[in-house]
Amino acid sequence: MSDSAVPVPPRLCDATLAGLPAHVARPAYDRARTRIGVVHFGPGAFHRAHQAVYLDAVLDADPAWAICAVSLHSPGVRDALRPQDGLYTLVLQGERPALRVVGSIRELLCAPQEPEAVLARLADRDVRLVTLTITEKGYCLSADGVDLAHPDIVHDLASPETPASAPRSAIGWLVAGLRARRDRGFEPFTVLSCDNLADNGGRLRRAVLQFAAQLDPRLADWIETGVAFPRSMVDSITPASDDALRAWVAAQAGVEDAWPVQREPYTQWVVEDHFPHGRPPLERAGVVLSDDIAGYDRAKLRLLNAPHSALAYLGSLLEIDTVAAAMREPALAGFVERLMRQDIVPTLKLPRGFDPDAYIDAILARFRNPAIAHRLAQIAWDGSQKIPVRLLGTIADALAAGRPIERLCLPVAGWLHFVRRQARDGVPIVDPLAETLAAIGRATTGEATHDVAAFLAMDSVFGVLAADKRFREVLARAYAALGDATQTQVARALAADAHG
Ligand code: CS2
Numbered sequence: 001m002s003d004s005a006v007p008v009p010p011r012l013c014d015a016t017l018a019g020l021p022a023h024v025a026r027p028a029y030d031r032a033r034t035r036i037g038v039v040h041f042g043p044g045a046f047h048r049a050h051q052a053v054y055l056d057a058v059l060d061a062d063p064a065w066a067i068c069a070v071s072l073h074s075p076g077v078r079d080a081l082r083p084q085d086g087l088y089t090l091v092l093q094g095e096r097p098a099l100r101v102v103g104s105i106r107e108l109l110c111a112p113q114e115p116e117a118v119l120a121r122l123a124d125r126d127v128r129l130v131t132l133t134i135t136e137k138g139y140c141l142s143a144d145g146v147d148l149a150h151p152d153i154v155h156d157l158a159s160p161e162t163p164a165s166a167p168r169s170a171i172g173w174l175v176a177g178l179r180a181r182r183d184r185g186f187e188p189f190t191v192l193s194c195d196n197l198a199d200n201g202g203r204l205r206r207a208v209l210q211f212a213a214q215l216d217p218r219l220a221d222w223i224e225t226g227v228a229f230p231r232s233m234v235d236s237i238t239p240a241s242d243d244a245l246r247a248w249v250a251a252q253a254g255v256e257d258a259w260p261v262q263r264e265p266y267t268q269w270v271v272e273d274h275f276p277h278g279r280p281p282l283e284r285a286g287v288v289l290s291d292d293i294a295g296y297d298r299a300k301l302r303l304l305n306a307p308h309s310a311l312a313y314l315g316s317l318l319e320i321d322t323v324a325a326a327m328r329e330p331a332l333a334g335f336v337e338r339l340m341r342q343d344i345v346p347t348l349k350l351p352r353g354f355d356p357d358a359y360i361d362a363i364l365a366r367f368r369n370p371a372i373a374h375r376l377a378q379i380a381w382d383g384s385q386k387i388p389v390r391l392l393g394t395i396a397d398a399l400a401a402g403r404p405i406e407r408l409c410l411p412v413a414g415w416l417h418f419v420r421r422q423a424r425d426g427v428p429i430v431d432p433l434a435e436t437l438a439a440i441g442r443a444t445t446g447e448a449t450h451d452v453a454a455f456l457a458m459d460s461v462f463g464v465l466a467a468d469k470r471f472r473e474v475l476a477r478a479y480a481a482l483g484d485a486t487q488t489q490v491a492r493a494l495a496a497d498a499h500g
Pocket of ligand 1: 196234235236237238304305308309378379380386
């Protein structure tokens with residue numbers, strides 16, 4: 001090595017774990033003694049910053065719940081973490097950042113490249129739990145079940161048996177795994193959805209049953225009687241990792257981690273306690289086991305995710321980059337606070353003992369966290385999947401209760417303008433409905449009634465709400481109030497809301 005060469009730090013892995021500096025927290029158990037009891041689909045940053053950390057905290061008490069992490073599409077996570085024996089660093093971005101190496105992932109697979117290994121793991125008797133963070137679009141849902149026209153579902157139903165054609169969808173994999181277990185005479189596993197969908201377990205259950213019934217009605221019956229799909233609510237703000245994080249971790253820990261993750265210190269996981277085949281001792285890790293998931297779910301989707309999306313679209317139109325920067329704009333911060341307190345809270349059925357004001361105060365403080373650079377562009381992705389669960393349900397409830405919907409419609413109009421701008425500027429739209437959105441966006445004229453009608457025709461987004469006269473009118477007014485969505489016009493619409 002020449003004198004000027006920068007020494008490359010060794011890679012984070014089991015062999016380098018013991019030599020980490022004392023301030024880096026690490027697994028409090030012997031990893032070699034753990035057994036894989038969980039298969040997780042979708043090991044993106046959120047899973048690694050959330051569920052994997054909770055499981056890391058139970059493995060000393062019960063070593064039977066280590067994770068096999070399965071990517072459904074790309075090999076990136078597997079290729080980054082396999083050379084690290086599954087270890088990675090979590091950075092908690094509080095007042096002072098804290099580092100922790102997480103050890104709960106013992107195996108990494110990429111489904112399209114290693115389908116046999118995935119199926120073998122799903123059929124392993126020790127696996128009693130399958131968890132998922134595949135984002136809203138990954139479920140291939142229709143209004144009341146599975147979207148039978150989705151290309152991945154069409155593929156998985158057409159060729160369920162041929163090894164050359166392994167499932168592409170998460171639902172296809174779940175059913176393939178359950179079928180293998182039934183054929184071997186094993187008990188099923190429990191399926192736990194950890195995505196931001198209201199009634200996530202219930203919706204996944206209906207989709208899986210519908211899919212299985214198409215293949216084999218007896219298998220569908222076996223799933224219906226034996227498989228539990230508990231509901232869950234997950235919460236922790238997790239910005240994407242970047243090179244700055246990688247470099248910072250290398251400097252702090254003295255080892256190279258190819259894919260560290262970061263999140264805010266706050267974290268919550270509320271889970272319905274329905275695990276007929278056993279579960280990890282989740283309460284030891286601070287998981288709330290509750291029968292009233294619906295209340296928590298709604299509160300989180302409507303009071304955290306909806307304002308997040310509002311900031312993402314209105315903030316992007318104002319050329320703002322991050323959530324914290326958006327919260328430094330009094331007009332935007334004031335808008336989301338009014339939205340939460342005056343428009344969303346009255347539509348919620350809150351769990352017993354839940355204090356909405358304290359919850360909102362905490363969310364606003366979390367959004368303001370200056371240590372978190374959470375890009376509005378990241379939150380703006382997949383609007384067609386997020387807007388319905390985050391905002392349209394509240395609008396439907398407000399309409400039914402005869403309450404005003406003016407303020408609630410402004411972020412929806414913001415989304416339409418955001419799409420319009422991207423389509424007209426030729427910027428790729430990140431959304432499963434990107435093509436439809438781009439076509440509608442390109443054909444907009446700026447005339448509110450015309451443009452809004454074109455967007456409302458997207459049935460899978462707006463459903464029956466599109467036919468509601470009041471909603472159409474108020475949304476068109478909000479769209480018109482944003483004019484050409486210049487910064488001045490967005491600021492004017494926010495000011496009008498504050499004074500109106
Ligand atoms: C965000 C969420 O990206 C988004 O759409 O609203 O990922 C949010 O940060 C998490 O749900 C917080 O728990």
